Amino acid sequence: xxxxxxxxxxxxxxxxxxxxxxxxxxxxxxxxxxxxxxxxxxxxxxxxxxxxxxxxxxxxxxxxxxxxxxxxxxxxxxxxxxxxxxxxxxxxxxxxxxxxxxxxxxxxxxxxxxxxxxxxxxxxxxxxxxxxxxxxxxxxxxxxxxxxxxxxxxxxxxxxxxxxxxxxxxxxxxxxxxxxxxxxxxxxxxxxxxxxxxxxxxxxxxxxxxxxxxxxxxxxxxxxxxxxxxxxxxxxxxxxxxxxxxxxxxxxxxxxxxxxxxx
Amino acid sequence: xxxxxxxxxxxxxxxxxxxxxxxxxxxxxxxxxxxxxxxxxxxxxxxxxxxxxxxxxxxxxxxxxxxxxxxxxxxxxxxxxxxxxxxxxxxxxxxxxxxxxxxxxxxxxxxxxxxxxxxxxxxxxxxxxxxxxxxxxxxxxxxxxxxxxxxxxxxxxxxxxxxxxxxxxxxxxxxxxxxxxxxxxxxxxxxxxxxxxxxxxxxxxxxxxxxxxxxxxxxxxxxxxxxxxxxxxxxxxxxxxxxxxxxxxxxxxxxxxxxxxxxxxxxxxxxxxxxxxxxxxxxxxxxxxxxxxxxxxxxxxxxxxxxxxxxxxxxxxxxxxxxxxxxxxxxxxxxxxxxxxxxxxxxxxxxxxxxxxxxxxxxxxxxxxxxxxxxxxxxxxxxxxxxxxxxxxxxxxxxxxxxxxxxxxxxxxxxxxxxxxxxxxxxxxxxxxxxx
Numbered sequence: 001x002x003x004x005x006x007x008x009x010x011x012x013x014x015x016x017x018x019x020x021x022x023x024x025x026x027x028x029x030x031x032x033x034x035x036x037x038x039x040x041x042x043x044x045x046x047x048x049x050x051x052x053x054x055x056x057x058x059x060x061x062x063x064x065x066x067x068x069x070x071x072x073x074x075x076x077x078x079x080x081x082x083x084x085x086x087x088x089x090x091x092x093x094x095x096x097x098x099x100x101x102x103x104x105x106x107x108x109x110x111x112x113x114x115x116x117x118x119x120x121x122x123x124x125x126x127x128x129x130x131x132x133x134x135x136x137x138x139x140x141x142x143x144x145x146x147x148x149x150x151x152x153x154x155x156x157x158x159x160x161x162x163x164x165x166x167x168x169x170x171x172x173x174x175x176x177x178x179x180x181x182x183x184x185x186x187x188x189x190x191x192x193x194x195x196x197x198x199x200x201x202x203x204x205x206x207x208x209x210x211x212x213x214x215x216x217x218x219x220x221x222x223x224x225x226x227x228x229x230x231x232x233x234x235x236x237x238x239x240x241x242x243x244x245x246x247x248x249x250x251x252x253x254x255x256x257x258x259x260x261x262x263x
Numbered sequence: 264x265x266x267x268x269x270x271x272x273x274x275x276x277x278x279x280x281x282x283x284x285x286x287x288x289x290x291x292x293x294x295x296x297x298x299x300x301x302x303x304x305x306x307x308x309x310x311x312x313x314x315x316x317x318x319x320x321x322x323x324x325x326x327x328x329x330x331x332x333x334x335x336x337x338x339x340x341x342x343x344x345x346x347x348x349x350x351x352x353x354x355x356x357x358x359x360x361x362x363x364x365x366x367x368x369x370x371x372x373x374x375x376x377x378x379x380x381x382x383x384x385x386x387x388x389x390x391x392x393x394x395x396x397x398x399x400x401x402x403x404x405x406x407x408x409x410x411x412x413x414x415x416x417x418x419x420x421x422x423x424x425x426x427x428x429x430x431x432x433x434x435x436x437x438x439x440x441x442x443x444x445x446x447x448x449x450x451x452x453x454x455x456x457x458x459x460x461x462x463x464x465x466x467x468x469x470x471x472x473x474x475x476x477x478x479x480x481x482x483x484x485x486x487x488x489x490x491x492x493x494x495x496x497x498x499x500x501x502x503x504x505x506x507x508x509x510x511x512x513x514x515x516x517x518x519x520x521x522x523x524x525x526x527x528x529x530x531x532x533x534x535x536x537x538x539x540x541x542x543x544x545x546x547x548x549x550x551x552x553x554x555x556x557x558x559x560x561x562x563x564x565x566x567x568x569x570x571x572x573x574x575x576x577x578x579x580x581x582x583x584x585x586x587x588x589x590x591x592x593x594x595x596x597x598x599x600x601x602x603x604x605x606x607x608x609x610x611x612x613x614x615x616x617x618x619x620x621x622x623x624x625x626x627x628x629x630x631x632x633x634x635x636x637x638x639x640x641x642x643x644x645x646x647x648x649x650x651x652x653x654x655x656x657x658x659x660x661x662x663x664x665x666x667x668x669x670x671x672x673x674x675x676x677x678x679x680x681x682x683x684x685x686x687x688x689x690x691x692x693x694x695x696x697x698x699x
Contacts, residue, residue: 112694
């Protein structure tokens with residue numbers, strides 16, 4: 001577990017949660033073939049919430065957030081993002097995907113494009129932003145993640161931490177209203193984790209709605225307003241971080257926490 | 264020297280070591296020769312034996328090839344020249360190349376019009392420049408787009424209106440796409456395909472003949488029956504290469520798509536085309552197609568061959584590109600999707616650039632094979648260089664000669680194929696530098 005989040009005073013006062021609903025998931029189920037991977041998921045996320053999802057591997061955490069921007073299809077129930085319901089309608093899917101940013105464990109930067117081109121590609125082709133304007137926006141966000149000097153390099157020339165920050169900047173260039181993080185620090189060397197978490201904390205301080213699948217419990221304590229524990233495709237427990245870590249109620253949660261906080 | 268032995272656990276280096284040159288025996292030519300040619304006694308013997316074999320082969324060939332018979336006009340004259348020089352009659356007679364090189368290059372193309380294929384070749388090379396190397400001014404791209412029509416006009420001649428009206432069809436397609444893409448992308452694509460097709464089928468030919476009647480401007484027409492020699496190989500090879508790449512990519516995307524019918528159709532097409540020898544398809548083109556066409560239609564044989572060779576190589580390209588597509592990590596598709604790119608956008612901008620980069624060696628390999636396979640048209644009566652060799656050897660002057668002609672044709676093909684191979688290496692290195 002990283003101590004990164006603790007050595008920085010997190011400004012929680014700016015993180016306002018509004019009453020407006022950003023994501024609503026009702027009785028959602030998903031199967032891989034005959035394997036029931038997500039079972040009866042109900043979750044409402046308000047605008048400005050920072051939610052951390054944790055749980056043992058194979059518990060369906062990644063699958064859940066990948067359903068939110070339709071990288072995975074759900075077979076029953078409802079997912080409503082920003083008032084638009086996800087169905088097989090391609091128009092809705094493209095609309096939601098351009099509103100919801102996503103960062104992956106392995107960054108998924110485009111290796112044949114420069115950092116700047118990675119950031120301007122979607123604004124230019126999806127939002128039809130003029131190239132000049134898209135580049136200005138991209139530079140703005142690259143400065144925000146503190147790597148404007150790398151703009152003309154290729155992803156392969158950057159360290160893992162830098163690549164993940166580029167991936168965050170790339171998502172931000174689409175001006176998303178919701179950000180999804182799928183284990184953004186799991187593939188990084190320990191000394192790189194802090195720089196990525198710092199970027200994510202800044203984002204939270206600006207009021208971004210965030211759902212993070214992560215094992216960074218320090219980050220969860222400092223930033224999240226809700227922690228969700230999943231096991232076997234179900235939401236087992238959710239609570240405020242303080243309560244969640246100090247007074248876990250379910251046996252499974254207790255076991256999980258003792259395993260990851262044990263040493 | 265460091266002193267990190269087991270008994271002294273604590274160790275602190277006080278000064279860092281500078282770089283030192285390696286010992287002389289371990290550097291430069293001496294090291295290379297010792298390591299590569301004479302590392303052991305057995306290897307030394309093998310080195311000497313192989314050097315001797317290479318010497319025998321090369322010197323025999325040079326003795327055969329170095330022969331001052333350039334001016335001989337027939338095989339018997341050449342033999343006489345060699346006897347006067349006291350050389351063996353087993354020596355090359357290069358007079359046949361001087362006598363017949365134009366025929367080997369142009370076939371039975373009218374000799375006063377040889378400039379036309381020559382200019383066409385220059386136009387082709389100039390037009391390919393921006394496509395292959397991409398470092399040309401923008402207006403040059405317009406020349407590249409116009410070059411196929413210019414080359415057609417130069418090779419086949421006839422009134423200039425036919426290539427112009429055909430080109431207009433493409434223009435109509437682009438305009439239709441621009442207009443309708445404001446309404447809907449899919450409608451725009453369909454309209455951009457249907458309008459030019461209707462135009463070509465119904466309007467283009469009457470329009471061209473009418474214009475030709477009113478303003479008869481053009482070049483002297485040449486029948487494709489008169490095409491031959493290396494020029495024919497280039498016409499068939501280059502057209503098939505240029506057309507089969509896009510077609511092969513579409514087939515690969517079709518095979519990798521998750522639309523059931525599209526996938527199955529692509530698979531069936533690829534497997535059928537690939538599963539049957541090219542020569543069978545060529546015979547189909549030359550013989551069987553006549554049964555299916557309405558009587559009286561004169562569908563140019565060269566054109567039929569080009570279509571068959573294109574389809575054949577497209578099936579191979581499709582499989583090579585499919586390999587490239589499956590080598591692109593799944594994360595790239597997901598990254599593109601998560602940003603809201605549509606299917607065609609993510610293919611064009613993200614997946615294909617990476618897949619094609621991986622497939623370059625395979626694609627160029629297929630093209631080299633295809634180019635050499637154009638010699639198979641010999642069997643359906645087209646006069647490619649090999650067909651012409653047969654007719655040259657049948658003439659009374661050069662009856663009995665063969666090595667010289669085959670060496671010459673081999674050299675022509677080698678230059679073309681070797682250039683393609685070098686270009687592929689250049690492209691791989693360039694993309695490697697760019698992407699790292």
